[in-house]
Amino acid sequence: MSGAAMSGDVLVEARGIHTYYGASHVLHGVDFSVRRGETVGLMGRNGMGKSTLLRSILGLVRPREGRVTVNGRDMTRAAPHEIARAGIAYVPEGRGIFPNLSVRENLMMAARPGAGGRREWSFARVVETFPRLAERMNHGGGQLSGGEQQMLTIGRALMTNPDMLILDEATEGLAPLISREIWNIIRRIKEAGIATVIVDKNFNAVSGIADRAQILVKGTTVYEGSSAELRAQPDLHAKYLGV
Amino acid sequence: MSEAKFRSSARRKFLQDSAALGGAAALGGFAPTIARAQAQKVKVGLMLPYSGTYTQLGIAIENGFRLAIAENGDRIAGREIEYVKLDDESNPAKATDNANKLVTGDKVDILVGTVHSGVQAGMLKIVRETGVLHIGPNAGLNAMTTALCAPNMFRTSFANSQVSYPMGKVLAERRVKNAVTLTWKYSAGEESVNGFKDAFTKGGGKIMRELWIPFPNVEFQSLLTEIASLKPEAVYVFFAGGGAAKFLRDYQAAGLKGKIPLYGAGFLTDGILEAAGVAEAAAGVETTLHYGDGIDTAKNNAFRLSYAKAYKLQPDVYAVQGYDAGLLFVAGMKAVKGDIGNKKAMIAAMEKAEIDSPRGRWRMSKAHNPVQDFYLRKVVGKENKVIGVAAKALDYPPARLCRMA
Amino acid sequence: MDLGTFLIQVLNGVQYGLLLFLVASGLTLVFGIMGIINLAHGSFYMIGAYLAWSLSQHFGSLGLAILAGVVLTVLIGMALEWLLINKLYHRDHLYQVLLTYGLILVFEELRSVIWGNDVHGVAVPEWLSASIRLTDTLAYPVYRLWISAVCLVLAVLMYLLIQRTRLGMMIRAGASNREMVQSLGINIQLVYRLVFALGVALAAFAGMIAAPVSSVFPGMGNQVLIICFVVVVIGGIGSVKGAMAGAILIGLVDTFGKIVQVEIAGFRVLPELAGMTVYLLMAAVLLWRPEGIFGRRL
Numbered sequence: 044m045s046g047a048a049m050s051g052d053v054l055v056e057a058r059g060i061h062t063y064y065g066a067s068h069v070l071h072g073v074d075f076s077v078r079r080g081e082t083v084g085l086m087g088r089n090g091m092g093k094s095t096l097l098r099s100i101l102g103l104v105r106p107r108e109g110r111v112t113v114n115g116r117d118m119t120r121a122a123p124h125e126i127a128r129a130g131i132a133y134v135p136e137g138r139g140i141f142p143n144l145s146v147r148e149n150l151m152m153a154a155r156p157g158a159g160g161r162r163e164w165s166f167a168r169v170v171e172t173f174p175r176l177a178e179r180m181n182h183g184g185g186q187l188s189g190g191e192q193q194m195l196t197i198g199r200a201l202m203t204n205p206d207m208l209i210l211d212e213a214t215e216g217l218a219p220l221i222s223r224e225i226w227n228i229i230r231r232i233k234e235a236g237i238a239t240v241i242v243d244k245n246f247n248a249v250s251g252i253a254d255r256a257q258i259l260v261k262g263t264t265v266y267e268g269s270s271a272e273l274r275a276q277p278d279l280h281a282k283y284l285g286v
Numbered sequence: 287m288s289e290a291k292f293r294s295s296a297r298r299k300f301l302q303d304s305a306a307l308g309g310a311a312a313l314g315g316f317a318p319t320i321a322r323a324q325a326q327k328v329k330v331g332l333m334l335p336y337s338g339t340y341t342q343l344g345i346a347i348e349n350g351f352r353l354a355i356a357e358n359g360d361r362i363a364g365r366e367i368e369y370v371k372l373d374d375e376s377n378p379a380k381a382t383d384n385a386n387k388l389v390t391g392d393k394v395d396i397l398v399g400t401v402h403s404g405v406q407a408g409m410l411k412i413v414r415e416t417g418v419l420h421i422g423p424n425a426g427l428n429a430m431t432t433a434l435c436a437p438n439m440f441r442t443s444f445a446n447s448q449v450s451y452p453m454g455k456v457l458a459e460r461r462v463k464n465a466v467t468l469t470w471k472y473s474a475g476e477e478s479v480n481g482f483k484d485a486f487t488k489g490g491g492k493i494m495r496e497l498w499i500p501f502p503n504v505e506f507q508s509l510l511t512e513i514a515s516l517k518p519e520a521v522y523v524f525f526a527g528g529g530a531a532k533f534l535r536d537y538q539a540a541g542l543k544g545k546i547p548l549y550g551a552g553f554l555t556d557g558i559l560e561a562a563g564v565a566e567a568a569a570g571v572e573t574t575l576h577y578g579d580g581i582d583t584a585k586n587n588a589f590r591l592s593y594a595k596a597y598k599l600q601p602d603v604y605a606v607q608g609y610d611a612g613l614l615f616v617a618g619m620k621a622v623k624g625d626i627g628n629k630k631a632m633i634a635a636m637e638k639a640e641i642d643s644p645r646g647r648w649r650m651s652k653a654h655n656p657v658q659d660f661y662l663r664k665v666v667g668k669e670n671k672v673i674g675v676a677a678k679a680l681d682y683p684p685a686r687l688c689r690m691a
Numbered sequence: 692m693d694l695g696t697f698l699i700q701v702l703n704g705v706q707y708g709l710l711l712f713l714v715a716s717g718l719t720l721v722f723g724i725m726g727i728i729n730l731a732h733g734s735f736y737m738i739g740a741y742l743a744w745s746l747s748q749h750f751g752s753l754g755l756a757i758l759a760g761v762v763l764t765v766l767i768g769m770a771l772e773w774l775l776i777n778k779l780y781h782r783d784h785l786y787q788v789l790l791t792y793g794l795i796l797v798f799e800e801l802r803s804v805i806w807g808n809d810v811h812g813v814a815v816p817e818w819l820s821a822s823i824r825l826t827d828t829l830a831y832p833v834y835r836l837w838i839s840a841v842c843l844v845l846a847v848l849m850y851l852l853i854q855r856t857r858l859g860m861m862i863r864a865g866a867s868n869r870e871m872v873q874s875l876g877i878n879i880q881l882v883y884r885l886v887f888a889l890g891v892a893l894a895a896f897a898g899m900i901a902a903p904v905s906s907v908f909p910g911m912g913n914q915v916l917i918i919c920f921v922v923v924v925i926g927g928i929g930s931v932k933g934a935m936a937g938a939i940l941i942g943l944v945d946t947f948g949k950i951v952q953v954e955i956a957g958f959r960v961l962p963e964l965a966g967m968t969v970y971l972l973m974a975a976v977l978l979w980r981p982e983g984i985f986g987r988r989l
């Protein structure tokens with residue numbers, strides 16, 4: 044398949060990404076791409092560079108080499124808010140809610156139409172998706188439980204009507220019951236046609252929902268293919284993921 | 287003098303200066319020491335504020351000083367004058383260093399300065415240590431001519447409490463029974479209030495309350511409310527510059543003007559009557575100072591004319607103080623025939639000099655502070671009109687507080 | 692002190708406090724939201740006062756002068772943020788202090804070059820120039836009451852802006868997690884530029900409306916700066932509510948500090964404290980609550 048034929052499909056594409064923290068070379072020429080509506084599992088052990096790759100795409104750390112395009116537009120040097128406005132929403136590790144804002148304000152301040160002017164995710168729809176939040180609208184963000192905070196962050200991301208949602212360790216530290224609830228929500232988001240990039244410790248859950256998987260080891264890609272194929276190769280799990 | 291003529295004379299002076307400089311350099315190696323000392327210029331160190339709030343005062347003082355020298359043909363007892371100027375920035379922290387730079391660095395023969403009392407205090411330290419001749423043309427810290435007095439130190443301005451003493455005297459003579467005082471809480475303010483209080487209470491008056499405000503705070507409203515509730519017969523204040531302008535306007539706005547008469551040291555109304563609304567707010571306020579508007583003497587008229595011609599500016603009290611510093615210096619130099627190295631004789635001559643000042647004739651006290659008249663002035667329009675003499679030949683604080691007396 | 696005088700003094704204190712609030716609120720906003728210690732904040736107060744003076748002569752009206760002055764200072768604020776301040780966000784406070792101290796010197800010098808070193812007065816607008824007679828010796832200037840009213844209105848507007856508008860939410864969010872705000876597609880740099888300009892304009896506006904009652908003179912900004920830092924520290928750094936509480940408290944303490952201690956002045960030690968009352972208050976508040984009255988726990 045030629046690149047030109049593919050490109051209509053490709054939403055986000057990163058090529059040859061080299062990222063450093065000071066002198067330490069973390070990403071060694073990683074390629075990464077997501078097509079419209081596609082769900083991608085980004086995998087790898089701790090410290091392999093998953094978050095760094097995502098942050099490189101988001102413009103939060105600057106790759107020293109490589110190129111990032113969103114919808115075919117070069118975003119390599121763009122400001123983080125411009126990249127976000129191109130249709131990418133981010134649910135970071137550690138959630139990043141605004142504890143000094145109420146739940147309502149956390150959602151309201153993010154509201155805007157998506158890159159193509161879409162307005163599918165209204166305040167009402169987000170609240171309906173997260174009934175738990177509806178009860179706590181006027182609480183401060185800092186007063187929520189971990190699971191509620193996670194829902195708030197995802198809900199807030201949806202308020203921006205994104206084409207793609209990045210979920211970095213969305214279920215980290217949550218009780219199994221709450222985790223399951225989050226996975227259900229992620230499934231609904233996928234069904235709504237939003238592309239997602241998922242980083243999570245739970246291999247079965249990720250590979251169950253993802254169309255494609257990519258594995259990083261020390262900042263290089265060691266596997267890239269359909270997640271169904273990856274499930275069928277337990278030797279790779281042991282070798283690269285330790286599961 | 288026409289504009290063109292003025293410029294050409296300035297140019298000629300510049301040429302003379304450069305020629306003299308060249309000549310001195312050429313003579314340098316050969317002339318014997320004594321002769322060279324005589325031929326060399328006399329170095330006058332001017333340590334004054336040339337930047338910051340007091341810039342105008344520094345300039346007026348320098349202008350006055352130069353005018354006094356120029357009236358002698360720019361040469362005194364055959365010797366030319368060289369000025370070494372230094373901006374003291376009104377910064378007390380740099381005062382001793384700056385004074386040192388002039389005295390030990392530039393080796394000035396006489397040090398003239400300055401405006402700010404805090405800087406003056408630092409200067410005095412160096413002046414006392416090195417014994418260099420010194421003339422203070424403004425700062426009124428009492429200590430300079432009391433506890434810290436020294437033979438080589440002279441002042442041509444005033445002592446802080448000397449300015450306020452006559453005001454207290456006048457009010458006591460008018461049988462004013464009680465007064466409230468108000469000033470910034472710093473040494474000049476305290477000295478000023480103490481001078482007023484001394485004369486006023488000696489004359490039978492009573493101080494109802496001494497009010498203070500931290501320096502340089504200008505939020506007077508609560509104090510004005512307090513004054514209104516105390517209802518004294520008179521209010522005496524010591525403020526200057528921006529603070530004074532604000533105080534006068536606040537006094538009016540608080541409805542006190544016309545109800546409780548306001549008095550002050552002359553600085554309250556000097557140099558600020560041009561500012562919008564101030565003249566109106568200050569109308570009728572009486573103050574005491576050693577200078578004022580409308581002193582109709584030949585000397586003052588001549589001085590004002592030549593100052594205005596030379597600098598295209600109207601002279602003020604600071605210009606007069608600078609001018610008198612110049613006159614004092616000239617008197618000393620003439621007495622020693624230009625041999626400024628003969629310090630003893632120079633000091634003796636300066637002590638005896640009678641200064642024919644625009645403010646009126648005056649002499650040095652034993653403490654080297656002017657024994658001078660103080661005028662009672664009243665704000666009329668934009669002038670501090672002299673309406674009488676509040677104290678004649680006032681020696682205050684008494685010279686006996688100085689060891690030299 | 693009789694009750695009437697006491698009440699008038701309370702009014703004096705509140706009125707002074709409200710004006711302080713206007714200046715201090717900008718200082719606390721810029722620190723709380725942007726993390727910038729802006730020593731040059733007082734300079735904007737001075738610039739405002741000088742603008743009120745020179746522009747009111749030009750336009751012949753204080754109202755127009757204030758309008759033009761606010762527009763001008765907003766632009767100055769935005770330009771400064773764009774040129775200098777935004778270089779400081781990731782720097783140590785020491786750099787901020789150095790740069791903004793340098794700005795004080797630059798502004799003083801510019802003031803001296805442009806407007807000179809003289810003291811100026813600004814006339815109170817005709818329609819506000821009356822005084823209300825309260826006792827036979829005391830009148831209260833209408834203009835001072837007007838200042839208080841304007842300060843109150845601005846305080847309410849500022850509260851609504853910060854608490855009720857989306858911009859306000861973004862501003863508060865930026866104070867807690869700048870990166871996250873960006874990742875939601877919000878141009879945080881622009882928001883910061885606006886906040887800084889708002890702070891500058893608030894200080895300048897305070898200088899403008901205070902000009903008729905405070906005179907216009909060199910160095911006036913530095914006095915205000917120091918007292919505003921005390922207000923901000925007492926109220927809790929970054930808290931606008933705290934700035935209000937701190938300012939009113941300082942206004943009252945300063946007012947009564949100047950007179951009450953004199954009533955026991957038989958001892959003559961107490962006037963020495965007049966200049967220190969506000970600092971004593973600050974020390975007391977900090978002992979009681981190190982984070983300030985409305986500060987977040989440190």
Ligand SMILES: Nc1ncnc2c1ncn2[C@@H]1O[C@H](COP(=O)(O)OP(=O)(O)OP(=O)(O)O)[C@@H](O)[C@H]1O
Nearest residue numbers: 064067069087088089090091092093094095096136
């Ligand atoms: N801000 C930083 N400064 C310096 N080094 C960093 C920084 N952030 C991450 N690193 C290092 O970069 C490497 C990759 O980190 P990254 O967070 O991208 O890994 P990860 O795959 O997301 O791991 P985890 O599963 O722990 O989240 C690690 O060695 C980490 O220690």
Ligand SMILES: [Mg+2]
Nearest residue numbers: 093094095136
């Ligand atoms: Mg990570």
